[in-house]
Amino acid sequence: xxxxxxxxxxxxxxxxxxxxxxxxxxxxxxxxxxxxxxxxxxxxxxxxxxxxxxxxxxxxxxxxxxxxxxxxxxxxxxxxxxxxxxxxxxxxxxxxxxxxxxxxxxxxxxxxxxxxxxxxxxxxxxxxxxxxxxxxxxxxxxxxxxxxxxxxxxxxxxxxxxxxxxxxxxxxxxxxxxxxxxxxxxxxxxxxxxxxxxxxxxxxxxxxxxxxxxxxxxxxxxxxxxxxxxxxxxxxxxxxxxxxxxxxxxxxxxxxxxxxxxxxxxxxxxxxxxxxxxxxxxxxxxxxxxxxxxxxxxxxxxxxxxxxxxxxxxxxxxxxxxxxxxxxxxxxxxxxxxxxxxxxxxxxxxxxxxxxxxxxxxxxxxxxxxxxxxxxxxxxxxxxxxxxxxxxxxxxxxxxxxxxxxxxxxxxxxxxxxxxxxxxxxxxxxxxxxxxxxxxxxxxxxx
Ligand code: PA5
Numbered sequence: 240x241x242x243x244x245x246x247x248x249x250x251x252x253x254x255x256x257x258x259x260x261x262x263x264x265x266x267x268x269x270x271x272x273x274x275x276x277x278x279x280x281x282x283x284x285x286x287x288x289x290x291x292x293x294x295x296x297x298x299x300x301x302x303x304x305x306x307x308x309x310x311x312x313x314x315x316x317x318x319x320x321x322x323x324x325x326x327x328x329x330x331x332x333x334x335x336x337x338x339x340x341x342x343x344x345x346x347x348x349x350x351x352x353x354x355x356x357x358x359x360x361x362x363x364x365x366x367x368x369x370x371x372x373x374x375x376x377x378x379x380x381x382x383x384x385x386x387x388x389x390x391x392x393x394x395x396x397x398x399x400x401x402x403x404x405x406x407x408x409x410x411x412x413x414x415x416x417x418x419x420x421x422x423x424x425x426x427x428x429x430x431x432x433x434x435x436x437x438x439x440x441x442x443x444x445x446x447x448x449x450x451x452x453x454x455x456x457x458x459x460x461x462x463x464x465x466x467x468x469x470x471x472x473x474x475x476x477x478x479x480x481x482x483x484x485x486x487x488x489x490x491x492x493x494x495x496x497x498x499x500x501x502x503x504x505x506x507x508x509x510x511x512x513x514x515x516x517x518x519x520x521x522x523x524x525x526x527x528x529x530x531x532x533x534x535x536x537x538x539x540x541x542x543x544x545x546x547x548x549x550x551x552x553x554x555x556x557x558x559x560x561x562x563x564x565x566x567x568x569x570x571x572x573x574x575x576x577x578x579x580x581x582x583x584x585x586x587x588x589x590x591x592x593x594x595x596x597x598x599x600x601x602x603x604x605x606x607x608x609x610x611x612x613x614x615x616x617x618x619x620x621x622x623x624x625x626x627x628x629x630x631x632x633x634x635x636x637x638x639x640x641x642x643x644x645x646x647x648x649x650x651x652x653x654x655x656x657x658x659x660x661x662x663x664x665x666x667x668x669x670x671x672x673x674x675x676x677x678x679x680x681x682x683x684x685x686x
Contacts, residue, residue: 242623243475244632246486248493250607250617251562255496263492263647264482270646271488274639275478279646281653286439287638288477290447291470291631297434298463301449304412304432305456309347311410312374316364316394317454318353319378320386321523322442323414327454329446329520330630333513334460349458352394353377353387361390368397374410376457378450380436382420385665391422404429414449441653443524444638447631461627468631476639487639490564490618495647497562497616498536504561506554507540510603511568513625515542518566521637528641528652535648544602551606555613562616566633567603569623571596 248257273279274288286293308315317327331349336342352364375398377391398407413426414434426433434449436442445451447469452462479485482492494505505525507518518540529535539561541550554561577598579591590598607617622629645652667677 241471241628243471244486244629244636245621246490247619247621248489250611250619251493251497253611254500254616255493259496260489260493261483263496264485264488267488267492267643267647268480268482268485270643271477271480271485271639273646274642280651281441284439284441284444284653286437287441287444287447288473290440291466291473291635294447294452294466297449298452298466301434301452301456301462304434305453308374308376308410308412308457312347312372313345314348314350314367314371314373315454315457316368316373316375317349317351317378317457318375318387318391318394319351319450320354320384321527322445323378323380323384323387323436323450324351324354325443325516325520325523326446326451326634329517330451330455330460330465330627331458332516333625333630334627335458337513347457347459349454353390356386356389361393365393365397368394368401373398374412376412376414376453377422378414378436378454379420379422380416380442380445380450382415382422382425385662388421412453414453441655443520443527444653446520446634464627465631465634468628468633469635470631471628472632472635472639476636487636488643490620490636491640491643491647493618494536494562494564495644500616502560502562502616504537504539506561506563507538508543508563508565509540509568510543510565510599511571511625512542512545514566514568515540517630517633518542524637524641525644527655527658528645529648529650531650531654531657534650536644543606544599547602547606554610554615559614562618563607563610564618564620565603565607567619567621568625569621572625 248260270279274285277285317324328351339346340348350364352361375394377387379387395407395411398410402410408429408431411429411431412433413422413431414436415422415426416438417423417435434453436445436448436450440448447466455465456462476485476487482488507521509518522538522540525536525538530537554563575595577587577590577593577595579588607619611617622633642652663677664681667674667681670678
C-alpha cells in the first residue's frame with residue numbers, strides 16, 4: 240500500500256496548541272457535512288468533490304486525443320489563464336525535465352500562452368511557431384476571457400496561414416463550457432475536437448477535468464496515476480468525520496487559528512524549483528477562494544534555498560505577519576553526490592560523499608527551526624516523492640481544505656466577484672461596446 244502525504248504541526252504547537260487545532264477541526268466537520276450535502280454557499284460548484292471517480296470514463300479519450308496531437312506535431316501551445324492554466328502547468332513543471340526545451344532527444348514540448356497580454360511574449364512565441372510543427376489546445380470555461388481569447392485569435396490566424404484552415408481545424412482542440420460563451424460556437428463552426436468543463440466545477444478546482452488533464456497527458460505524464468492519487472486522498476478525507484485523522488480538516492483548522500493570532504500571510508515554501516508552479520496553483524486556489532468580504536489569508540510563495548538569499552531575511556526578522564507551510568519532498572528522483580577533492584581549495588570536503596538532497600534537507604530542517612525561533616509558525620507537509628500519485632493527493636487535499644477554510648471564514652469559496660473590477664475598467668478603457676461612459680470617466684481620472 241502506498242503512503243499518504245503527512246502533516247506535522249510540531250512547529251506550530253508553541254503558538255497554538257494541538258488541542259485548540261483539533262477542537263476547530265472537529266467543529267469544522269459540520270462544514271464537511273455541508274459540502275457533502277451541497278447546502279452551503281456555492282453549493283452548485285461542488286463537482287470537483289467526486290471528480291476522481293467521475294473523470295475516469297473520459298481518461299481513455301483524453302489519452303487518445305493527446306496521442307493524436309503528439310503524432311501530428313512536436314509542440315503544443317496551451318492557451319488559457321487562471322484555473323484554465325495553472326493546474327496543468329503545475330504538474331507539467333513538477334514532472335518534466337527541468338531543461339526539457341534544451342534536450343536534444345525527441346520529446347513533445349508544451350508551451351503556454353494566453354496567461355498574459357504581453358506583446359513581446361506572444362511575438363516571441365510566434366517566432367518559434369514560424370519554424371515548428373505545432374498544435375493548439377485552447378481552454379476557457381467561460382469562453383470569453385480576454386487574455387486567452389486574444390492569444391487564441393492570433394495563434395489560430397498564424398496556424399491557418401501556415402497549414403490552411405482545414406488542417407488547422409484538425410490541429411486545434413477546444414476545452415470549454417457545454418453551451419455558454421464564444422468559444423463553443425467557434426469550435427463547432429470550425430469542427431474542432433472539444434471537451435467540456437462541467438458547469439458545476441469552477442476554474443481553480445478544474446485540474447482533474449480535461450482542462451488540466453489533456454495538457455498533462457500531452458507532456459507524457461501519467462494522468463491515471465494523478466487521478467488515483469486524488470482518489471486515495473478523497474477516500475480518507477471527504478467522508479472522514481474523525482477530525483483527528485482528516486488531514487484537510489487539520490490543515491484548515493491550523494491555518495485559520497494561526498491567522499487569528501495576527502499572522503495573515505501564509506507562505507508556501509518548497510525546496511525544489513519543480514514545485515514553483517504548484518505554489519502558483521495553490522496561491523490561486525486559496526487567494527480567489529478566501530480573499531473576499533474583507534477576509535482571507537494572503538497566500539504567498541517562496542522557492543528555497545533560492546529565496547533564502549532574498550526574502551529569507553524578511554521572514555526571519557521583518558514584521559511578524561506570516562506563517563509558513565513547507566511542502567517537503569523526501570526522496571528526489573535522481574542521485575548526485577558532492578565529489579571529494581584532494582586540495583579542498585573550496586573547503587567543501589566536509590560534505591564530500593553526501594547527496595545534494597542531504598544538504599538540502601539539512602537546509603530545510605535548519606531553516607524551519609530558525610524561522611520557528613523567529614516567531615514564525617511552520618506547518619510541515621511531506622510527500623514521499625514528487626510523482627503523479629502524490630501530486631494528485633495534494634490537489635485533493637488542498638481543494639478540500641480550501642473549501643472548508645472558506646466556510647470557516649464564512650465566505651463563498653467558489654465565486655470570484657473581485658476579479659470583475661479590473662475587467663470592467665479594462666473594457667471601459669478599451670472602448671468595448673457598452674462601456675463608453677465608464678471609459679470617459681476613467682480617462683478623466685487618468686489625466
Ligand atoms: O478560478 C476561476 O474561475 C478563474 O480563475 C478562471 O479559471 C479564469 O478567470 C479563467 O477563466 P476561463 O476558463 O473562463 O477563461
